[in-house]
Structures are given as C-alpha cells and as structure tokens.
Amino acid sequence: MKPPALGTLFDLLADRGSRTAVHLSRPFDLAPDGPTEYDIGQLADLVRQTAARLAASGVRAGDRVAVVKPNHWDTVLLACAASRLGAVPALLSPRLSGDALRDLLRRLDPALLVTTATTLTARPGTDLTAHAARTLLVGGVPYDGPAAGEILTPADVDGHAVPPVVSRAVDDTMVIHHTSGTTGLPKLVEHSTRTIVHRLAHFECNRVPVLASRRSDTVATADPFTHGRAVPWTISVLHLEPRAVVLLADRDPRTVEQTLLRTPPTTLEASPAAFVTWRDLAARRSAALQDVRLYISTFDAVHPPTVRGFLAASRHRQPRWLQGWGQTETGPLTFRLLTRKSLERSGERHPTTRDLGRPVPGRTRLRVVDPQTLRPVGRGRPGLLLARTKARCVGYVGEQDRWATKADGPWWNTGDIGVLTRGGSLILTDREVDTVPGASCVELEDVIEDRLAEVVECTVLGVPGPELLPVLVTADGTLDPEAWAVAVRDLPAMAEPVVREWDEVPRTETGKVRRLELRRLVRPRTPEPLGTGRWT
Structure with missing residues (x-):
C-alpha cells in the first residue's frame, strides 16, 4: 500500500491504530509548554490544530509557507499542516546566514513565514519578516524587535475551526527543501507527491530485511x-510502526546521551558530522549505544574511524552501518552496508568508505561521462557522475534554467566525480568543483583521519600548485608535527596543515564543510578552485 499524502499522514496512522510512541529531546516549538512524549493520535491533533492556525493566518491553497525556526521535528509537522491546506511548505535551515535567508525568502515570496523570536534576533540588521506577506511566531518567547506589532502569535490565531483537506495533483510541487550550499547560495529544490512520497517514501515502506524498521525497533534520528531526508523518513518510518521513535532536536552530546539512555535505540540515523561530534559516546562505550543494530548515515561523506568507533560501541552481535549517497534533488542513489569486518584494516591507501556500494536495485542507475565532452567513459575510469531515477526533483524555485542545465533527458548531472568498478560499485572521489588531477581529496581525508586519532576532522583542499592544503580539526586546535610527518609520508605533497577547532570551520546545516568558504578563510589570496563548478 502506498503511503498517504503528506497532509493526511497522521490521520491515516491514527485511524489505523498505530501504537508507535514518540519521544522528544525537548518540547516542540509548536507546543513549548507541551509534553516530550506523544502518541500518534495526539500528533494528528497537533497537525490539525496547526493547520487551523495557518489558515487563520491567511494561508490558502497554492501559497508558499516558509518555515525558519530552531531545529526540531515539528518542522515536518508544520509541513504536514501546510500541505493539508493545499499550500506548499518551504523548509529553511536556521543555520543559514542572514544574507542567504533573505535571498531565499525573496525568491520564495511566501504568504507566511513561521519562525521564532530567537531566530529573528539571531541576525541583527536582517529583518526576515520583510520578505513574507505575514509572519507567525511560535516557540513561546515574545519578540519586541522590528515590526513586532505586525507579527501574529498563536493567541491571535487560536480557536479557529480545522479547515477541510485540500488535495493537490501528484505532480504539483508538494514541498521545497534547499541544498547544502557548500559552493554558494543554496538552491530551492521542488519535490512533488509523486517524487518524494510515491517514489522515495514508498520504497522505504517495504520491510526489507536488516534495513527497514521493525515493529520491535526503537528508531532514533x-x-x-x-x-530533504526528513519528510520521506517521517512517512516511511511511521508507516512501518516501530515500537518507539526518538527525535533528537539538538546535537549536544550530553543531551543526546541523556535522551537515548531514557529510550535506548536499536537504529540510529544522523549526519556524519553529528556522529563525529558524538564520538566520545562511542569511545566510552556509552550504554546509550549498546542496543544499536543499525546505524544510518546519508548524503555526506563519512570516514572510517567514525564508523569503526560506533560499530565497536554496540553490544549487538553483528551491528551494521548503512552508508547512503544521494542528493536533495534525487534522494538516495547508492547504499552500502559496513560491518566490523569491513573496516578491520586501517591507515592504508584503499577506498574504505569511498566505496559507496551499488545503485539501489530497480530504482536508480548511474553513468560516468567525460566532464568536457559528456561522453560515457569505460568502467574503472573516473568521470562525472550522472544518475537516473524517477524520484528526481521537478525543479528549482526561480532557477528552472539551472535545473534544465543539470537535466539531460532522464539523466541528472550530480556534479560529483567517481568511478564505476567492473563489479558495479561506485567509488566517489570528489565534487567536480573540488577535483584535483591525479588525487582524491576525500580519500586522503579517510587515510589521514585513520592514521591520526587526535584529528577530529580532516578537509583536504585543492589549490593551484604542487601541494594540497589540509585543514585539520582537533579538540584543542593543536597538532603534533612529528606525528603529522609520519602520517603523510607516503601521500601526495601537502602544505603545512592549518589546524582549527570545530566551531572555526564554516558548515552547512548537516555539518558538512563549506569548502569554498573555508578556502577563502585560510587562503584569502588563493585563486578559484581547479574544477569548473558548472554543475553545482
């Protein structure tokens, strides 16, 4: 059975009698005085009440509703509420700069901005409310900044009847997410019910052994x-009705550990950067991780020490790590299961986690082409990666020409460089914009992190000239020069490493390094990268 439309998801689950218990690391911004535990019926009520608030705020079918608020799962509930009205939710990260948010809101021209006082005051000099017809404040904290008297609060829109559900055509835009923005202003990706519900979520609703949520599972994310992962994840996981779901709104290791100790997960999904910030939990073999049978990381590169550490922390007999690769525009394209045995070797020049596995069977196809001619190259040769999937997004808001440049018939230009092996696996080397002739920056990052335990994160930047530029994150911002010299003795020539602490490195919402911005910070006079950036 296909999952329902986004707007009626919780109604269907409640009618079906779903017993999944939902646990939060903190109360929702939509209900700041509310509980941290919900059943599905209570969530269905909250979505309906939120839809009534949005309608009372003036939202109508076809309108865009921008959501910019602190990270929490109620962002998805707001998307469900907007979708019930036939409106289109646009979910924007609060980690974006004021300039980026201003430009994206201008492009969206939303009928309503849903935000919080802390979000509005975090960027002095940037008035986000100026770029939406109306603004609704949630979160429970009052706001007294610019245009405060014109901003709606829940008290202004409470008490209205729940409006009827408005359905949209399956190929109309259903939700808007933005890309990571590692190379500039993020793109606003439009997905339809057909692409993100029928194609992405429906596939994950199947009870695939090992990978799919079981009724006995406690699923944490x-x-x-x-x-772009949040909506299909919500639909598919709740459709499978695990025993419990744990929503981690904050990455702070202490909060994460306390939350997971109360409700220990059997599956845990997070971005690679989140796992890196929690690596002390793995090193201490925290009881919060003891029951995990499956870790899941998606979209971004994950390095061997991270995977190895978390697999070792589980007391499960055979824990696995599912590494997925894909894009906001396409959803997952390949996956690979890693085990303790997969990563027994360390510190060697071999692909390890650069091997991203095979295309999703029956769902995706990959092709490697020459970056200059766009003609196919043979197996085992590096080139630009094209993907074919029916889950491809339907457009970019305000940049449809840019979307068309990346679409080649049914194929999609990912902008990544990689190799398809004779066995059909994908070895990812770099983004095209970051490419370096004769080397793979991400593979070198794997090796360096494997050889130097004190390095929390390594980013190798391609710069014109004979040497690569490594930027290393350590806990205290220092590095043993002798240990460094030993670690890179057999690697391509590198400049003296730049050492920073975690918060000194510019990042996306998922914690991925903004490489171009980092280059400008550490080498302000360095020319532009060697890649063209044509398909970013």
Whole structure:
C-alpha cells in the first residue's frame, strides 16, 4: 500500500491504530509548554490544530509557507499542516546566514513565514519578516524587535475551526527543501507527491530485511529536520510502526546521551558530522549505544574511524552501518552496508568508505561521462557522475534554467566525480568543483583521519600548485608535527596543515564543510578552485 499524502499522514496512522510512541529531546516549538512524549493520535491533533492556525493566518491553497525556526521535528509537522491546506511548505535551515535567508525568502515570496523570536534576533540588521506577506511566531518567547506589532502569535490565531483537506495533483510541487550550499547560495529544490512520497517514501515502506524498521525497533534520528531526508523518513518510518521513535532536536552530546539512555535505540540515523561530534559516546562505550543494530548515515561523506568507533560501541552481535549517497534533488542513489569486518584494516591507501556500494536495485542507475565532452567513459575510469531515477526533483524555485542545465533527458548531472568498478560499485572521489588531477581529496581525508586519532576532522583542499592544503580539526586546535610527518609520508605533497577547532570551520546545516568558504578563510589570496563548478 502506498503511503498517504503528506497532509493526511497522521490521520491515516491514527485511524489505523498505530501504537508507535514518540519521544522528544525537548518540547516542540509548536507546543513549548507541551509534553516530550506523544502518541500518534495526539500528533494528528497537533497537525490539525496547526493547520487551523495557518489558515487563520491567511494561508490558502497554492501559497508558499516558509518555515525558519530552531531545529526540531515539528518542522515536518508544520509541513504536514501546510500541505493539508493545499499550500506548499518551504523548509529553511536556521543555520543559514542572514544574507542567504533573505535571498531565499525573496525568491520564495511566501504568504507566511513561521519562525521564532530567537531566530529573528539571531541576525541583527536582517529583518526576515520583510520578505513574507505575514509572519507567525511560535516557540513561546515574545519578540519586541522590528515590526513586532505586525507579527501574529498563536493567541491571535487560536480557536479557529480545522479547515477541510485540500488535495493537490501528484505532480504539483508538494514541498521545497534547499541544498547544502557548500559552493554558494543554496538552491530551492521542488519535490512533488509523486517524487518524494510515491517514489522515495514508498520504497522505504517495504520491510526489507536488516534495513527497514521493525515493529520491535526503537528508531532514533538526529538529521536536520529541514533536510530533504526528513519528510520521506517521517512517512516511511511511521508507516512501518516501530515500537518507539526518538527525535533528537539538538546535537549536544550530553543531551543526546541523556535522551537515548531514557529510550535506548536499536537504529540510529544522523549526519556524519553529528556522529563525529558524538564520538566520545562511542569511545566510552556509552550504554546509550549498546542496543544499536543499525546505524544510518546519508548524503555526506563519512570516514572510517567514525564508523569503526560506533560499530565497536554496540553490544549487538553483528551491528551494521548503512552508508547512503544521494542528493536533495534525487534522494538516495547508492547504499552500502559496513560491518566490523569491513573496516578491520586501517591507515592504508584503499577506498574504505569511498566505496559507496551499488545503485539501489530497480530504482536508480548511474553513468560516468567525460566532464568536457559528456561522453560515457569505460568502467574503472573516473568521470562525472550522472544518475537516473524517477524520484528526481521537478525543479528549482526561480532557477528552472539551472535545473534544465543539470537535466539531460532522464539523466541528472550530480556534479560529483567517481568511478564505476567492473563489479558495479561506485567509488566517489570528489565534487567536480573540488577535483584535483591525479588525487582524491576525500580519500586522503579517510587515510589521514585513520592514521591520526587526535584529528577530529580532516578537509583536504585543492589549490593551484604542487601541494594540497589540509585543514585539520582537533579538540584543542593543536597538532603534533612529528606525528603529522609520519602520517603523510607516503601521500601526495601537502602544505603545512592549518589546524582549527570545530566551531572555526564554516558548515552547512548537516555539518558538512563549506569548502569554498573555508578556502577563502585560510587562503584569502588563493585563486578559484581547479574544477569548473558548472554543475553545482
């Protein structure tokens, strides 16, 4: 059975009698005085009440509703509420700069902005409310800044009747997410009910052994809830009715550990950067991780020490790590299951987690082409990766020409460089914009992190000249020069490493490094990268 439309998801689950218990690391911004535990019926009520508030705020079918608020799963509930009205939710990360948010809101021209006082005051000099017809404040904290008297609060829109459900055509835009923005202003990706519900979520609703949620599972996630993963994850996981779901709104290791100790997960999904910030939990073999049978990381590169550490922390007999690769525009394209045995070797020059596995059977296809001619190259040769999937997004808001440049008939230009092996697996080397002739920056990052335990994160930047530029994150911002010299003795020539602490590195909402911005910070006079950036 296909999952329902987004707007009626919780109604269907409640009618079906779903017994999944939902646990929160903190109360919703939609209900700041509310509980941290919900059943499905209570969530259905909250979505209906929120839809009534949005309608009372003036939202009508076809309108865009921008959501910019602190990270929490109620971002998805707001998307469900807007969808009930036939409106189109646009989910924007609060981690974006004021300039980026201003430009994206201008492009969206939303009928309503849903935000919080803390979000509005976090960027002095940027008035986000100026770029929406109306603004609705949630979160329970009052706001007294610019245009405060014109901003709606829940008290202004409470008490209205729940409006009827408005259905949209399956190929109309249903939800808007933005890309990571590692190379500039994020793109606003439009997905339809057909692409994100019928194609992405429906596939994950199948009870695939090992990978799918079981009724006995406690499923935890800490993915950013504005991310393109959040909507299909919500639909598919709740459709499978696990025993419990744990929503981690904050990445702070202490909060995460306390939340997971109360409700220990059997599956745990997060961005690679989140796992890196929690690596002390793995090193201490925290009881919060002891029951995990499956870890899941999606979209971004994950390095071997992270995977190895978390697999070792589980007391499950055979824990697995599912590494997925894909894009906001396409959803997952390949996956690979890693085990303790997969990563027994360490510190060597071999692909390890650069091997992203095979295309999703029956769902996706990959092709490798020459970046200059766009003609196919043979197996085992590096080139630009094209993907074919029926889950491809339907457009970019305000940049349809840019979308058309990346679409080649049914194929999609990912902008990544990689190799398809003779066995059909994908070895990812770099983004095209970051490419370096004769080397793979991400593979070198794997090796360096494997060889230097004190390195929390390594980013290798391609710069014109004979040397690569490594930027290393350590806990205290220092590095042993002798250990460094030993670690890179057999690697391509590198400049002296730049050492930083975690918060000194510019990041996306998922914690991925903004490489171009980092280059400008550490080498302000360095020319532009060697790649063209044509397909970013």
